[in-house]
Amino acid sequence: MIIDMHMHIDDIPALGWQMSAAQCIERMDEAGVDAAAVMTIADLPGINPEALDLINAACADFPGRLYGFVRLHPWYRAEALQLLRRAVGELGFRGLKLHPVSSLAHPSGDDTVALIQAAGELGVPTLFHCGDEPMTTPLSIAPAAAACPDSVVILGHMGGYFHVDEAIEVAEQHPNIVLETSATPYPEKIREAVERIGAERVVFGSDGPVSSPVLERQKVMIAGLSPADTALVLGGNAARLMGVAA
Amino acid sequence: MTVDGLAFIGTSRFGYELSAAGLLQGLDRNRISAGIVAPVHRSDHDVDRANEDVASAARDSGGRLLALARVDPWDGDLARDHLVRAVRELGARGLFLHPAEEHFRINDPRVRLLAETAGELRIPVVVATGYQGFSEPVQMTQFARWCPDVPVVLTNGGQYNISGLAQTDAGLALQLDNVHVHTSGVYRDDWIELVVSRFGAGRILFASAAPVMNLQYELARVELAHVPQEAKELMLDGNVRRLFGLGEGA
Numbered sequence: 001m002i003i004d005m006h007m008h009i010d011d012i013p014a015l016g017w018q019m020s021a022a023q024c025i026e027r028m029d030e031a032g033v034d035a036a037a038v039m040t041i042a043d044l045p046g047i048n049p050e051a052l053d054l055i056n057a058a059c060a061d062f063p064g065r066l067y068g069f070v071r072l073h074p075w076y077r078a079e080a081l082q083l084l085r086r087a088v089g090e091l092g093f094r095g096l097k098l099h100p101v102s103s104l105a106h107p108s109g110d111d112t113v114a115l116i117q118a119a120g121e122l123g124v125p126t127l128f129h130c131g132d133e134p135m136t137t138p139l140s141i142a143p144a145a146a147a148c149p150d151s152v153v154i155l156g157h158m159g160g161y162f163h164v165d166e167a168i169e170v171a172e173q174h175p176n177i178v179l180e181t182s183a184t185p186y187p188e189k190i191r192e193a194v195e196r197i198g199a200e201r202v203v204f205g206s207d208g209p210v211s212s213p214v215l216e217r218q219k220v221m222i223a224g225l226s227p228a229d230t231a232l233v234l235g236g237n238a239a240r241l242m243g244v245a246a
Numbered sequence: 247m248t249v250d251g252l253a254f255i256g257t258s259r260f261g262y263e264l265s266a267a268g269l270l271q272g273l274d275r276n277r278i279s280a281g282i283v284a285p286v287h288r289s290d291h292d293v294d295r296a297n298e299d300v301a302s303a304a305r306d307s308g309g310r311l312l313a314l315a316r317v318d319p320w321d322g323d324l325a326r327d328h329l330v331r332a333v334r335e336l337g338a339r340g341l342f343l344h345p346a347e348e349h350f351r352i353n354d355p356r357v358r359l360l361a362e363t364a365g366e367l368r369i370p371v372v373v374a375t376g377y378q379g380f381s382e383p384v385q386m387t388q389f390a391r392w393c394p395d396v397p398v399v400l401t402n403g404g405q406y407n408i409s410g411l412a413q414t415d416a417g418l419a420l421q422l423d424n425v426h427v428h429t430s431g432v433y434r435d436d437w438i439e440l441v442v443s444r445f446g447a448g449r450i451l452f453a454s455a456a457p458v459m460n461l462q463y464e465l466a467r468v469e470l471a472h473v474p475q476e477a478k479e480l481m482l483d484g485n486v487r488r489l490f491g492l493g494e495g496a
Binding site: 101129132184185186187188210218 | 406407408409411430431433434435436459460462463464466467470471472
C-alpha cells in the first residue's frame with residue numbers, strides 16, 4: 001500500500017489557493033498512490049472557517065483514500081485544542097498539521113507544545129512544515145519534540161533545501177522525530193536518513209497536488225532502498241502512524 | 247535529444263565534486279547527449295585555472311560538453327579580464343555567476359561591468375539564483391536590465407524556497423524578455439507548468455545542477471511534468487541549443 005503523508009486541499013480564491021479532493025485523487029492515481037493524508041493550506045481558526053468541514057467532506061467523498069489532518073493556529077490555544085479533539089475524536093482525523101510560516105507561532109512556544117502533546121495523547125502524529133525559513137528549521141522544531149517525547153513529530157520536507165543534514169541529526173537525537181520526503185530535491189539524503197535513523201522513521205510525502213506525487217514517488221525509488229525499506233517508506237510507516245490497515 | 251543546461255565539474259571547496267568523466271557517464275546513463283558545464287569554486291580560489299580545466303574538459307569531450315566561464319566580481323577589472331580570456335582564448339560560451347558561493351550581491355553596481363561585458367561578448371549569463379541576500383529573483387531583474395540583449399538564466403526556477411515564497415518575485419523577473427529559468431530543484435512542480443503557460447516554453451530549460459542535485463531525479467522532473475510534448479522538447483533540448491549556440495550534432 002502506497003500512502004502519501006502530505007497533500008493539500010483548500011478553497012480560498014482570493015489567495016489563488018484552489019486544490020480539490022478530485023485533483024488529489026487524480027494525481028494519486030497517476031502516481032499509483034492508494035491513500036493520502038490531506039490538510040488545508042490555511043490554519044484554523046483563520047481565513048477559511050470552513051476548513052474542517054472541507055477536509056471532512058473530502059475524506060467522506062473518498063473513503064479509504066483520503067485521511068484528514070487538521071491544520072491549526074497555536075495562538076488560539078483553547079479553540080485550537082477544542083478543534084483538535086473534535087477533529088480526531090469525532091471526525092476521525094489522523095493527524096495535526098502545523099506551519100510556523102503561516103502562523104508565526106514558534107514550534108517550541110507553550111501554545112504549540114500544548115497542541116503537540118494533545119495530539120500525542122489522542123494517538124495522532126504532528127506534521128510540521130520543516131524547511132529553511134526561520135521557525136521552521138529542524139533545530140527550531142527539535143525542542144518541541146524533546147518537550148513531547150510521547151508525541152510523534154514529523155518533519156515535512158525533512159529540512160527543505162539547506163537544512164536536510166540538520167533534520168537527520170535531530171532525528172538521530174530524538175526518537176519521536178520522523179522525516180517526510182516531500183519537495184526536498186535530494187534522493188541520496190533519503191537513503192542516508194534510512195541508513196542513519198532506520199527506515200521505520202522515514203515517510204513518503206509529495207506536498208501535492210501542486211507538487212507532483214508521481215515525481216515525488218520516483219525520488220524515493222531513485223534513493224535505491226531495499227525492497228523492504230522502500231515498502232516501509234512508501235506506505236508501511238504511514239499506515240502505522242495513521243492507524244490505517246496496510 | 248536532451249541537453250543538460252548546467253552541471254559542475256571539479257572539486258569544490260564547498261564539499262561537492264564531479265569529474266568530467268563522471269559527468270559524461272551520468273549523461274550516458276540518462277541518455278543525455280550533451281551538457282553545459284561550469285567550474286566549481288576551487289579551494290585555491292584560482293579562477294583562471296578553474297576556467298582552463300573546464301575548457302580543457304570541454305575540448306576533450308568531442309563536443310559533448312560546452313564550457314561556461316566562472317569569475318569572481320570581487321576581483322574587479324581582473325574579473326573582466328578573466329571573462330574575456332575565457333571566452334576569446336579558451337572557448338567559453340557563457341558566463342556563470344554564483345553570488346552565494348562568491349559572496350556578492352548580484353545587483354551590486356560592481357557586477358554591472360560583467361553584465362555589460364557579457365553583452366559585448368554576446369554570451370548568455372547563468373546565475374545561481376534564489377539565495378537570500380545574494381540573488382533574490384527581484385535582485386536578478388536589476389542585473390538583467392544591465393544586459394537587455396543577453397539571455398540571463400536563473401537557476402532553481404528563479405527561486406529557492408521550500409514554501410515557494412518567492413515564486414511571485416520569480417514571475418516578476420520573468421516579465422523581462424531576456425530572463426529564463428532552469429528546472430533544477432524547482433518547488434513546486436506546477437511552477438514549471440505555470441512558466442510554460444504564462445511566459446512560454448521558450449523561457450525554461452532543463453538543468454540538473456549535478457552534483458549539487460541529482461541528475462536522474464532532475465531529468466525526471468521534466469519528463470514527468472504536465473506540459474505539452476512540444477514544450478517538453480524545448481525544455482529538454484531546443485532552448486539550451488538556441489541560447490548557447492549548440493549545434494544539432496552534439
